Amino acid sequence: MDVFDKAQEIDAQFTRQAIEAALPPKAAGESAEICSWCDRVIPEKRREAMPGCQLCAECQEIKERLPGGR
Ligand SMILES: [Zn+2]
Numbered sequence: 001m002d003v004f005d006k007a008q009e010i011d012a013q014f015t016r017q018a019i020e021a022a023l024p025p026k027a028a029g030e031s032a033e034i035c036s037w038c039d040r041v042i043p044e045k046r047r048e049a050m051p052g053c054q055l056c057a058e059c060q061e062i063k064e065r066l067p068g069g070r
Pocket residue numbers: 035036037038039040055056057058059060
């Protein structure tokens with residue numbers, strides 16, 4: 001019954017991935033310590049001033065200039 005076990009395992013993995021994909025990337029209000037664009041450390045002052053920020057000041061500025069960016 002190895003094939004069946006493997007199928008169940010894969011099924012569980014897909015279910016888990018589907019759940020993770022359905023969840024928001026990160027809860028609002030939780031700031032990232034590392035910029036998700038350039039991998040630089042986001043200063044703590046910035047994280048406190050901007051709850052939920054995921055980018056450093058420089059990347060945030062670039063992002064805001066992009067069309068359709070928030
Ligand atoms: Zn950055």
